[in-house]
Amino acid sequence: MKTLLREGEPSKAGAILMVGGYSESPLLAETMREKFPRLEIIVPTDAGLAVLKGAVIFGHLPTSITERVSKYTYGVSSCVSFDKDKHPIEKLIKTGLGDACEDIFSILVSSDQKLIVGEK
Template sequence: MSSNNTTLFCVEKTRLSQKHSYENNLRTITLIFLQVKLVGVKLRVEARVAKLFFETPIRNIVSHIKNLLQEPVNQGVAAVLMVGGFSESLMLQEAIRNNFPSLGVIVPNEAGLVVLKGAVIFGHDTSTISERVSKYTYGVSVYDYFDPNQHPVAKKITIEGELLCKDIFSVHVHAGQTLVVGQAQTKESYLPVDSEQKNVALNIYATLNLQPKYTDDAGCQKIGTVTVPVSGRGIDREVTVKMIFGGSEIDIECMEVATGKITHGIVDFLT
């Protein structure tokens, strides 16, 4: 009996809560209805009702900025530059100033056109951007010696008598890393796995994951392939790889160490 009474009480309490929620929503709808009127052929909306349309996006923007400012790469930020059409909203500007009183807030004239103008300027001169923060982690798919304590059996493969692990994500650039445009990033060295192969195929991958382990992990995407010719025989024919980030492309610079021969591969994000 006690158990049934408790269950009944919980059900009734839930119903009462739902009733109160319904009544509150009904009052809100009624209040809004009374403040929205048809005057002639025009719809008249009271200012306080119109402001309700912007509360959620403004709240989301403020929350997103707070999250960005928590990232180590953004420590020391002194100002917020507001661009885009919504940046011209006085409500948004007020919310940014109130939530970030220690930061300067810069709103250029014709903020809605700034992004368009910037794109046109960049199209004419890509050197206008000297540094950028990488959105993705970039790397190369490689083989490594198989370690049963670290690698899954499904990735074990035997090549020329050696037990290897395939699909290893060899990271060149981490997401969030600052990149100097036009300059090579970390140089990595690779060796062929077959003593008779004439080319080394380097598959380039990108992911939002900061520490990817395998190139077939969720979120990893193949974005290009560079084929590097190698001379001679053996598995000691070293190839070095560097990634050079430009305005809208990545130049994959590969060099066969023995001959000094350089092969370039381009990953173009505009095509």
């Protein structure tokens, strides 16, 4: 938790919302309050069912979550026009359309990128 709160913009975190089965443990909640005294620790009623309820709501109303931040970079292997100044010669392949560079990682989403529903 300490590592997660150091990533991104920790000053924006004002609370920790505890959900899932272990969240119903009074010992865990008290430990969280001791370790993170500046943050409000919220344990909702039926914390063990909160994840399931959230999944059901999202399944029926996918636009209920409007924005996410990607934790990882995602992409695909691609083939681009070969540029001798920036591509290694061992990745050069000859095609009917000319020289190409194979096995290039083409980024689709970068880590820490905001992903907004409906935006391309």
